[in-house]
Structure formats: structure tokens, C-alpha cells
Amino acid sequence: MSRQPMVLARGVRKSYGANEVVKGVDLDVRAGEVLCLLGPSGSGKSTFLRCINHLEKIDAGWISVDGELVGYRRHKGKLYELKDADIARRRSEIGMVFQQFNLFPHLSVLDNLMEAPLRVRREQPGPVRERSLALLERVGLADKAGAYPRQLSGGQQQRVAIARALAMQPKLMLFDEPTSALDPELVGEVLDVMRGLAADGMTMIVVTHEIGFAREVADTVAFLDGGVVLEQGPPDQVFSAAVHPRTKSFLARVL
Amino acid sequence: MAEPAPAGTAVPAELPGEVVRLRHPGRWVAVAVVVVLLAMLVNSLIRNPNFQWDVVFGYFLDASILDGLRNTILLTVVAMLVGLLLGIVLAVARDSDNPIVAGASALYIGFFRGTPLLVQLIFWFNLSALYPTLSLGVPFGPSFVEGNVNTLITPLIAAVLGLGLNEAAYMAEIVRAGLQSVDPGQTQAAQALGMTRRQVFRRIVLPQALRVIIPPTGNETIGMLKTTSLVSVISLPELLYASQIIYSRTYEVIPLLLTASIWYLILTTVLTIAQSFLERRLRRGDAQRGGGRPQGSRWRELLHGRRPPVAPPGEVPAAETVLGVGGRLG
Numbered sequence A: 001m002s003r004q005p006m007v008l009a010r011g012v013r014k015s016y017g018a019n020e021v022v023k024g025v026d027l028d029v030r031a032g033e034v035l036c037l038l039g040p041s042g043s044g045k046s047t048f049l050r051c052i053n054h055l056e057k058i059d060a061g062w063i064s065v066d067g068e069l070v071g072y073r074r075h076k077g078k079l080y081e082l083k084d085a086d087i088a089r090r091r092s093e094i095g096m097v098f099q100q101f102n103l104f105p106h107l108s109v110l111d112n113l114m115e116a117p118l119r120v121r122r123e124q125p126g127p128v129r130e131r132s133l134a135l136l137e138r139v140g141l142a143d144k145a146g147a148y149p150r151q152l153s154g155g156q157q158q159r160v161a162i163a164r165a166l167a168m169q170p171k172l173m174l175f176d177e178p179t180s181a182l183d184p185e186l187v188g189e190v191l192d193v194m195r196g197l198a199a200d201g202m203t204m205i206v207v208t209h210e211i212g213f214a215r216e217v218a219d220t221v222a223f224l225d226g227g228v229v230l231e232q233g234p235p236d237q238v239f240s241a242a243v244h245p246r247t248k249s250f251l252a253r254v255l
Numbered sequence B: 001m002a003e004p005a006p007a008g009t010a011v012p013a014e015l016p017g018e019v020v021r022l023r024h025p026g027r028w029v030a031v032a033v034v035v036v037l038l039a040m041l042v043n044s045l046i047r048n049p050n051f052q053w054d055v056v057f058g059y060f061l062d063a064s065i066l067d068g069l070r071n072t073i074l075l076t077v078v079a080m081l082v083g084l085l086l087g088i089v090l091a092v093a094r095d096s097d098n099p100i101v102a103g104a105s106a107l108y109i110g111f112f113r114g115t116p117l118l119v120q121l122i123f124w125f126n127l128s129a130l131y132p133t134l135s136l137g138v139p140f141g142p143s144f145v146e147g148n149v150n151t152l153i154t155p156l157i158a159a160v161l162g163l164g165l166n167e168a169a170y171m172a173e174i175v176r177a178g179l180q181s182v183d184p185g186q187t188q189a190a191q192a193l194g195m196t197r198r199q200v201f202r203r204i205v206l207p208q209a210l211r212v213i214i215p216p217t218g219n220e221t222i223g224m225l226k227t228t229s230l231v232s233v234i235s236l237p238e239l240l241y242a243s244q245i246i247y248s249r250t251y252e253v254i255p256l257l258l259t260a261s262i263w264y265l266i267l268t269t270v271l272t273i274a275q276s277f278l279e280r281r282l283r284r285g286d287a288q289r290g291g292g293r294p295q296g297s298r299w300r301e302l303l304h305g306r307r308p309p310v311a312p313p314g315e316v317p318a319a320e321t322v323l324g325v326g327g328r329l330g
Helices: A045-052 A084-091 A109-119 A125-138 A154-166 A184-199 A211-217 A235-240 A245-254 B025-047 B053-058 B063-094 B099-114 B117-125 B155-180 B184-192 B197-234 B239-250 B253-282 B298-304 B318-329
Strands: A005-016 A019-030 A034-038 A060-065 A072-075 A078-081 A094-097 A172-176 A203-207 A220-225 A228-233 B133-137 B143-148
Touching: A005 A045, A005 A203, A019 A045, A019 A060, A019 A203, A019 A220, A019 A228, A034 A045, A034 A211, A045 A060, A045 A172, A045 A203, A084 B184, A094 A154, A094 B184, A109 A125, A109 A154, A109 B197, A125 A154, A154 A172, A154 A184, A184 A203, A184 A211, A211 A235, A220 A235, A220 A245, A228 A235, A228 A245, B053 B253, B063 B099, B063 B155, B063 B197, B063 B239, B063 B253, B099 B155, B117 B155, B117 B197, B155 B197, B184 B197, B197 B239, B197 B253, B239 B253
Parallel strands: A034 A203, A034 A220, A094 A172, A172 A203
Antiparallel strands: A005 A019, A005 A060, A072 A078, A220 A228, B133 B143
């Protein structure tokens, strides 16, 4: 497993109008590492995650993924915002899984997986099809290739969404509360898929409320509150020996 | 169902298996009233000689009527195409980040919806009074081509401009409602996969918006088919004007209006069938496919009340599954 940084974030700030949601976040994620972002709702963790693939434009600071700035180009000491096509190209190397799955309802499961490789990368349909079917096999949904998203349960939809992101062979996977919209009995099947991904060495940043998952899978957990990282480190350290009172009270409620 | 009732409830041990549905005598009365009214109407249609059915059907396939019919169809198709394409542009512009572009679109929509179509048609027809010549060239600079507006704006061009530009304003609102009906999460998911704005619009947002756009567009098309009759005021021989030309000569006003009306009815019926076919095609991807009402059961339903839904034992009805997922998504 290589140890070079995959994601570097420095001084990231993001406001909606006068309301500053992310107030200077510094984070490092090395290749092959799993980072879990924890914190109460409104702590800015999801917003920060969406800054990583430029779904949200940051107001200050910078984020780089695999050595490239996301959404910007550095020139003579200034950051210039990139054009739509260039942003899209960089995003295509970062997979993202959403709380609400966001599968394309007008496309079959297989077409959901094949859409981006065919349209964005302009790959040949044959290999893409094989790769997509293999991914569906991997998330345990090989028999659902021809189904439409609405015919699937929430857990199945989320597993398809993970497979759809993997179909682009990303360097990094972002998970935005992937199990929060699921019925409790469906959470396990999605976490199993994510565990498998982590074991295969995928670099992952996971915003989650699943403390058990974070404790078991994460290499690093970061606790956010009020738009800043209050605490970060290996899960054992943060969970058993939290220093900050806010972290302590949050953990006392969820553990 | 098969389990025995728990002890202590008031349910008798033995229940007859058959259920007698509530009868609806009021419905039989309504049927009788409608049948009598219908009989009176048919009687008068046959007995009243003033309808002159021989004249109605004598002109039915008349060459000038068929020419008018062709013009009506042509105008409907072209005006709807102009309306749809320009409507999509206006809808996208209306929600643009650029306030000037959005404002211009709002102004267009406001103007074309705010003035009567009949006035707009007459205006385009008389455009030469405002601009005698039209030229192509550099703004405020030299021109390369010049044309006489009187010869350029034929009744057909004036009609297409009038109907199409007016329709675009209405279509813009329909398209906009369709685009807004698509969950923003769809755009984010597509962007996260690396699709460009253009690709997101064409491949993800528009196909989903069409499901919302197509039903009202069908209604607009049917409306347009009838609205083309307004064009008779600028002497374009579409279906109505073609009939008027004949009856101004023969004074057979009512029969010729009937001839035109029957043709309008035939065309709108065809469009209605096409519309429902298209809507059924668009329902792909819904879990409740094939969940429609079985044909022929409406009579029984009308007179005997709605039959209870029959679900195969041990199977959850598809609609419930959908609601379950949708509820959580909401």
C-alpha cells in the first residue's frame, strides 16, 4: 500500500451567504486509507465532503486530490477556476455515493453503471458491459442488471449506486451518509460492501453516523463540530480518549 | 387469514364466504336520463333536414377542403416544433444564472402571453407597415442582403411566426416545470460521475423532465390544432378558411362548418390516441408497470361498485413497495 497523500485539504472555508459552514478545515488522507468524518448534523462534514469534488465551491483554502487541485488551476500565485469540462474530467476520477442514492430512474441498473464510462470516457461498450456486470456481481446484484431503480429496495439501490461510482474506476470514493436513508435492517448489506472496498485498498472518505463501522474500518476518524475539526486520530484514540468536551458529549450520546 | 381468530374477540366462529356488494340504484337512473337525451339528439340529427348531411359529406373529400386540411396539419406541426424548441431555450434561459438573460426570457414570456394571439397574428401579417425592408448585416453598420417585407412575410410565414412564437411562451413554462420536477440530486450524481453540464442536461435531466413535459404538450398540440383556425383572418386557406371560401359562394354555412368540425374531431381523436400511447411508453422505469385497470371491468365497477384488489397470496402488491421507497425518499 503506497503512503503518498491522496487528499490534502488546507484552510478550507465555505459559506452560504453570511452563514459560514466550514471554517478552516485541514485534513490529510493517504492512499489506501479510510477516513471517517463524524459529528452532529450541521457540523459541516457533508459540505466539506462535497467541496472535495467541487460540488460546492470553496471560498478560501484549497483541496488537492492525487496532486491536482480540484476545480482550480494555480498560475503565478493565484487560483483560477477551471472550465466545466476540466472540472468534469477531475470529478470523473472521484466516486461519490449519496444519502439518497440518486440512481437515474429512467435507466436500467446496468445502464446506470454504463452511462458515465460510455459518455464521459467514451469507452467501448463491450468491456464496459463486462466490467459493469462484474461490479454488480461484486455487490451481490448480478440478477438485477435489467431492473429499474424503483423496483429495488433502498439497500439494493445504494449498492447499485456504489457499483455505479466504481464503474468509473475512481482513485477515491466519497460517501455522504450512505446508510442514513435506509431502514435499519438494510444498513448491514451496504456496510458489508463498503468494508470489502476498504479491504481491497480503496481510499475512502466516509461521512457517517455508524460509529461501529468507523471504529472497525477507519484508519483515521475526524470529529467535526461548528465547521472545524475538533479532534482527529486513530479510532481507538478518539473514541476511548477524547480530549475535547464536545467530542466527549457527542460520543456519550452515540456510543 | 387462515389463522383462527384469537379467543375473546366478538367474531363469530363461522362466516359465510361470499360478500354481497352494495347496489347503486341511483346509477341506473343516471343511465336512463343519459340514454333518453342521447336518443333525442340522434333523432334530431336524422330528422332535421337543415343539417344537409348530403352537403356535409359531399364536400368531405373536396379538393379545397383537403388542401385546407393539409395546411392545418402543416401549421400545427411547424408551430409546435418552433414552440417546443424555442420553449426549451426560453426555459433554460429563464433559470439562467445570468440575470439579464433570465430577465429577457421573462420579458418575452410576459409579452407573448400578455397579448392576444389574434392580435399577434394580424401584427405579423402587417409587419411591412412597421419595417418595409429587412436586411442582414452588421448591427448599426452596412448590410449585405436586403428584402422587401411585403413579399417576405407571406400569410404562411406570418401564421408560423404568430402561432410558433406565441406557443413558445407557453411551452417555456411547461418545459420549466418539467425541468424543475427533476430532483437536484440527479444533477449532482451525474456531475459527480464527471458529466459536463451539457451531458447532464441531455442525458439525465431532459429525459426525466420529458415525462412531466409530454402530457401537457399533448394538450397544447390538440389546442394548437384548433387554434390554427384563427389564421383564417389573415387569409391562409387552412381547414376553416377553406370551408368559409366555399360557403361564402354557396351559402351552405352550417353544413360546411360541420364538414370542418368532423375533420377537426378526427384529427384531435388521432392526437389523443397518440398522446396516451406516448405516455404509456414514458412510464418505463416505474415499478407499477402493468398495474392498470383491466379492460372491460368498468361496467361492472360502475353498476356494482369497485371490486376489492386481488393480490396473490404471500406477495406484496407492487404499488405498496413503491410507496414504501418513495416515502423514505421524501
